Amino acid sequence: MISLYPLIQNETIKLLKKRRFLVILVIVVVLVSVFTYAQTRIAENTRKQLGTTDWRITTQNQIADNTNKLSNIRIPDEAKRAIKVEITRLQYALDKNINPQTPSGVTFTRDFFGNAIGLFLPLLVVILAIDLVSAEHSTGTIKILLTRPVRRWKVLMSKLITLLLFTSLIILMTTLICYAISGLAFGYSGWSMPVITGFQVTGDQLITANAHVIEQWRYLFMEISLCWFSCFVVGCISLMVSVLVRSTAAGMGIMLAALISGVILVNMVASWDSAKYFFMVNLQTNTFLSAALPSAGSPPVPGLTLPFSLSVLAAWALISLVISFSVFTKRDILN
Amino acid sequence: MKSSIVLWRAAGSLAFVATLLFMFGLIYAAQDIIYPKPSDANAASNPVPTNSAAESLPKGETMILALGDSLTRGTGDLSGDGGYVGKVRTHLEELWKKPVNVVNQAVNGWRADSLLQFMEEPDVQKLIRQADIVMLTIGANDLSQAGSTNQSDINYAEINKNLPVIEEKLNQILTKIAALNPNSKIVYVGLYNPYIKKDRNQEGSSILQQWNLKAAQIADGFPNMIVVPTFDLFQFDIQKYLYTDEFHPNSLGYDRIAARVVQALE
Numbered sequence: 001m002i003s004l005y006p007l008i009q010n011e012t013i014k015l016l017k018k019r020r021f022l023v024i025l026v027i028v029v030v031l032v033s034v035f036t037y038a039q040t041r042i043a044e045n046t047r048k049q050l051g052t053t054d055w056r057i058t059t060q061n062q063i064a065d066n067t068n069k070l071s072n073i074r075i076p077d078e079a080k081r082a083i084k085v086e087i088t089r090l091q092y093a094l095d096k097n098i099n100p101q102t103p104s105g106v107t108f109t110r111d112f113f114g115n116a117i118g119l120f121l122p123l124l125v126v127i128l129a130i131d132l133v134s135a136e137h138s139t140g141t142i143k144i145l146l147t148r149p150v151r152r153w154k155v156l157m158s159k160l161i162t163l164l165l166f167t168s169l170i171i172l173m174t175t176l177i178c179y180a181i182s183g184l185a186f187g188y189s190g191w192s193m194p195v196i197t198g199f200q201v202t203g204d205q206l207i208t209a210n211a212h213v214i215e216q217w218r219y220l221f222m223e224i225s226l227c228w229f230s231c232f233v234v235g236c237i238s239l240m241v242s243v244l245v246r247s248t249a250a251g252m253g254i255m256l257a258a259l260i261s262g263v264i265l266v267n268m269v270a271s272w273d274s275a276k277y278f279f280m281v282n283l284q285t286n287t288f289l290s291a292a293l294p295s296a297g298s299p300p301v302p303g304l305t306l307p308f309s310l311s312v313l314a315a316w317a318l319i320s321l322v323i324s325f326s327v328f329t330k331r332d333i334l335n
Numbered sequence: 336m337k338s339s340i341v342l343w344r345a346a347g348s349l350a351f352v353a354t355l356l357f358m359f360g361l362i363y364a365a366q367d368i369i370y371p372k373p374s375d376a377n378a379a380s381n382p383v384p385t386n387s388a389a390e391s392l393p394k395g396e397t398m399i400l401a402l403g404d405s406l407t408r409g410t411g412d413l414s415g416d417g418g419y420v421g422k423v424r425t426h427l428e429e430l431w432k433k434p435v436n437v438v439n440q441a442v443n444g445w446r447a448d449s450l451l452q453f454m455e456e457p458d459v460q461k462l463i464r465q466a467d468i469v470m471l472t473i474g475a476n477d478l479s480q481a482g483s484t485n486q487s488d489i490n491y492a493e494i495n496k497n498l499p500v501i502e503e504k505l506n507q508i509l510t511k512i513a514a515l516n517p518n519s520k521i522v523y524v525g526l527y528n529p530y531i532k533k534d535r536n537q538e539g540s541s542i543l544q545q546w547n548l549k550a551a552q553i554a555d556g557f558p559n560m561i562v563v564p565t566f567d568l569f570q571f572d573i574q575k576y577l578y579t580d581e582f583h584p585n586s587l588g589y590d591r592i593a594a595r596v597v598q599a600l601e
Contacts, residue, residue, distance in 0.1 A: 008347075009343050009347070012343050012346060012347055012350075013339045013342065013343050016342055016343075016346060017339075054436075057436065057438050060438055060440065060458070060462065061438060061439060061440075064439060064440045064441070064442060067442045068408060068441075068442055068443050071442060071443040071444045072443070094458060164354060165346075165347065165350035165351065165354060166350065168350050168351075168353035168354040168356075168357055169346065169349065169350045169353060171353070171357065172349070172350075172353040197367070197368075198367075198368070198371040210371035212371065214367075221360050221363070221364075222360055222363060222364035222367060223364075224357065224360065225356075225357045225358075225359075225360025225361040225363070225364050226360075226361060226364050228357040228360070228361065229357075229361050288368050289364070289368065306365060306368045306369060307365075307369060310365065
């Protein structure tokens with residue numbers, strides 16, 4: 001009997017040698033650089049439009065802008081609810097005298113994760129996970145792998161653990177890259193900046209009773225960890241697709257379609273209640289930290305809470321793994 | 336092979352540590368969100384805002400505070416300049432060669448009582464105290480709603496009946512702004528008659544002229560307050576200066592209002 005350790009080592013080296021991980025890092029570097037540049041332009045533009053960078057004034061203006069949107073009769077009720085929540089959040093920040101957006105490397109990283117969790121980060125994990133098994137088929141190495149005196153479940157388990165390790169690596173590296181690059185533009189401070197968390201959204205009400213202030217590094221840590229979990233769940237589902245679908249391109253297509261449909265579904269889930277059981281609607285668990293809305297302007301999803309989202313995600317991951325393992329251990333390897 | 340082992344050890348242990356870290360973080364986050372701690376610490380560490388905005392405003396910059404309704408908001412201005420307020424700001428920056436900030440707190444559809452209520456908020460009062468120039472339009476919604484009927488025609492008698500009440504509210508607003516900040520320049524932009532084409536008997540126009548006169552009379556009581564007339568700007572060829580809703584000015588209309596305001600301020 002061979003233990004799991006050398007198997008995991010083998011899988012890790014295989015993944016590293018494929019250079020795909022390097023490609024992912026390059027993608028992150030390019031994207032973060034682009035966003036950092038965009039962010040500096042936005043700051044400049046705000047400065048030009050409002051003539052000020054004073055956050056209290058810009059926040060006041062944001063509140064006024066949102067209040068104006070409320071008076072627009074063409075805006076649907078769900079969106080109005082979202083706007084009301086947003087106004088309360090901004091007002092709370094004003095009352096507590098805490099700038100919701102002090103530009104710094106840490107704040108940028110925080111925002112980046114907040115925006116990337118819906119699509120970008122899961123996509124990176126999919127790139128790695130989607131051919132973990134199917135590539136063995138297409139290159140024919142599956143036969144060499146399975147003729148070893150190793151139980152099949154161990155082979156798949158080693159792939160799963162490797163996937164877990166690489167999910168962590170991707171998240172860790174993305175954090176470091178974000179901080180390093182955006183720090184060049186916005187400075188490397190901001191770890192201890194106060195951030196408000198603990199808002200709860202019920203209907204169109206933003207409940208501030210439990211709102212409390214924490215240092216930004218805690219907030220970032222929690223956010224990243226939540227992102228990590230979402231990413232790993234997507235990884236598990238990709239692994240299942242990789243077991244079931246032989247073609248890497250087809251698998252990629254399936255996962256892409258699922259993730260992108262999630263972005264669209266989030267906007268519709270307010271009207272279609274059972275859509276909240278889809279994993280892609282629940283990926284943005286970090287929104288429970290900030291009470292920000294999943295995507296700007298989209299209504300808050302009724303009935304979504306952190307325990308619910310985490311349970312749905314965990315259930316999807318578990319079911320995917322059960323299917324993966326039962327199919328992988330029983331299937332005949334023909335070609 | 337040797338390098339592979341090194342690579343594996345480095346990547347593997349880093350990934351392992353990161354995994355543990357994120358697992359811990361996930362539990363920590365779930366706990367913080369599901370069982371939030373009551374917020375007692377933030378009161379001590381974050382004092383209630385005093386006048387931080389005033390302190391952080393750089394010296395030598397001018398701040399314009401815009402209050403009121405959609406006319407101040409710039410509804411109908413598709414140029415993206417932000418209505419007459421934004422246009423005034425651009426002109427003043429060129430004239431004075433120094434930064435001019437705009438805080439536009441106007442909200443579409445507001446009536447005089449909405450603004451009065453809004454001015455009760457401490458944050459807003461602080462803004463008024465900080466402002467170098469306060470610009471406002473108010474009253475148009477009060478008047479048009481007082482005269483609205485089920486048909487398309489306007490009930491001028493009803494407006495006339497309500498006029499003293501609305502005028503009194505305007506008096507309260509302007510007095511209050513002047514009391515909060517006696518040093519700032521206060522610019523009330525007068526009303527024009529968007530329905531002048533339909534208004535054959537000049538009933539609406541006479542009401543609006545009366546309104547503008549009343550505003551001017553109120554302004555006379557304060558040395559820093561002016562009323563900028565716009566009535567005449569929208570008399571000839573009004574279609575050219577109105578937005579498609581035939582109520583708000585378009586970009587050209589706002590240009591003309593802005594030019595007047597700049598003349599009064601420079």
